[in-house]
Amino acid sequence: MAAVIPAVSKLSSRIIRVLGCNPGCMTLQGTNTYLVGTGKRRILIDTGDTDVPQYINHLSSVFKHEGIDLAHILISHWHHDHIGGLNDVLELEEWTKHSQIWKFPRSEDEPSNVNIEELKDGQEFSVEGATLKVHHTPGHTTDHVVFHLLEENAVFSGDCVLGEGTAVFEDLHDYMVSLQDISNLNPDVVYPGHGNVIQNPVEKLQFYIKHRMQREQQILDVLSNNRKSSFGENDLVKMIYTDINEKLIKAAENNVSHHLKKLEKEAKVVNDNNLWQYNSTMKSI
Known part of the structure; x- marks a missing residue:
C-alpha cells in the first residue's frame, strides 16, 4: 500500500x-x-x-x-x-x-x-x-x-x-x-x-521502458499464437490484463490500441475494420 x-x-x-x-x-x-x-x-x-x-x-x-x-x-x-x-x-x-x-x-x-x-x-x-x-x-x-x-x-x-x-x-x-x-x-x-x-528514478524509468516492451510482446504472442483469429482491443485486454481494476479497463484498451498502431507501422500486425491479426507474411518478429 x-x-x-x-x-x-x-x-x-x-x-x-x-x-x-x-x-x-x-x-x-x-x-x-x-x-x-x-x-x-x-x-x-x-x-x-x-x-x-x-x-x-x-x-x-x-x-x-x-x-x-x-x-x-x-x-x-x-x-x-x-x-x-x-x-x-x-x-x-x-x-x-x-x-x-x-x-x-x-x-x-x-x-x-x-x-x-x-x-x-x-x-x-x-x-x-x-x-x-x-x-x-x-x-x-x-x-x-x-x-x-x-x-x-x-x-x-x-x-x-x-x-x-x-x-x-x-x-x-x-x-x-x-x-x-x-x-x-x-x-x-x-x-x-x-x-x-x-x-530510485533510473531503475524506475528502466522498469517503465521494459514494461512497455513486455506489453508489446504479450500482444504479439497472443496474435502469433492465434493467427487465424482477429481481436479487438477489448479482447486483448481481457487476455493480457488478468487482474485489472474494472475502472482502468478503458485506459488499458487505449494503451493496447497505441501498441497495435505502433506494431502496424512496423508491419508486424494488420488491421481489418478495427480487428487485429498477426501479419503472417512477416518472416520474423
Missing part, C-alpha cells in the same frame, strides 16, 4: 509539495503541485483541478506561512487535473497578481481568458535557490514537459513517470523516446505528478 501523502510536505530546502486534494483511480491520491525556490518569489508547478477549495486553502496557507508569492506558474501539460485549477489559483491575487503563466503549446489548445506564455524546449527559469530547465517530453500528451531542477539534479516528471503504477499515453513511440530522454538526465530523484517521491 502506498504511503499516505500529506496535504503539504516540505521535501527539501527548496521544494514544498501541495497535494491537489482530487483523489481518483487515475489521479491516485491526487495531483502533486510543487512550490520551488528559497526566496520570496517562487515557482508553482501545476495547479491541480478546477473548483477544489481544499487545495486552494492549503496553497494560500503556505503562501501566508512562508511569506512568498509566485514569479511563475509552469504547467506540465493540458490535462484538467494539472491546469484546471489555474483560474482558482489566480484568484489568490495577493500572491499571484505578478505571476507569469507558461505552458508548451499544442494545436488543440483552446482560447483562454488568461495570458499563457509558450514554453520552449531547453528554456530555463531561475528564482532564488532554484533553476528549472524545460524538457519537451511528448507521448503522454503532445505538449507534455518535465522540469529539471539543476541544483538538486531532480526531475518534476508530470505524468510521464508516476510514483506508483504506470502511465497512459497518446503516442507510444514518442513516449518511449521521452522515457529514455529523462533516463539520460540521470536524475537523483523524481517528483511525479501523482504518487510519492521516486528515490
Whole structure:
C-alpha cells in the first residue's frame, strides 16, 4: 500500500509539495503541485483541478506561512487535473497578481481568458535557490514537459513517470523516446505528478521502458499464437490484463490500441475494420 501523502510536505530546502486534494483511480491520491525556490518569489508547478477549495486553502496557507508569492506558474501539460485549477489559483491575487503563466503549446489548445506564455524546449527559469530547465517530453500528451531542477539534479516528471503504477499515453513511440530522454538526465530523484517521491528514478524509468516492451510482446504472442483469429482491443485486454481494476479497463484498451498502431507501422500486425491479426507474411518478429 502506498504511503499516505500529506496535504503539504516540505521535501527539501527548496521544494514544498501541495497535494491537489482530487483523489481518483487515475489521479491516485491526487495531483502533486510543487512550490520551488528559497526566496520570496517562487515557482508553482501545476495547479491541480478546477473548483477544489481544499487545495486552494492549503496553497494560500503556505503562501501566508512562508511569506512568498509566485514569479511563475509552469504547467506540465493540458490535462484538467494539472491546469484546471489555474483560474482558482489566480484568484489568490495577493500572491499571484505578478505571476507569469507558461505552458508548451499544442494545436488543440483552446482560447483562454488568461495570458499563457509558450514554453520552449531547453528554456530555463531561475528564482532564488532554484533553476528549472524545460524538457519537451511528448507521448503522454503532445505538449507534455518535465522540469529539471539543476541544483538538486531532480526531475518534476508530470505524468510521464508516476510514483506508483504506470502511465497512459497518446503516442507510444514518442513516449518511449521521452522515457529514455529523462533516463539520460540521470536524475537523483523524481517528483511525479501523482504518487510519492521516486528515490530510485533510473531503475524506475528502466522498469517503465521494459514494461512497455513486455506489453508489446504479450500482444504479439497472443496474435502469433492465434493467427487465424482477429481481436479487438477489448479482447486483448481481457487476455493480457488478468487482474485489472474494472475502472482502468478503458485506459488499458487505449494503451493496447497505441501498441497495435505502433506494431502496424512496423508491419508486424494488420488491421481489418478495427480487428487485429498477426501479419503472417512477416518472416520474423
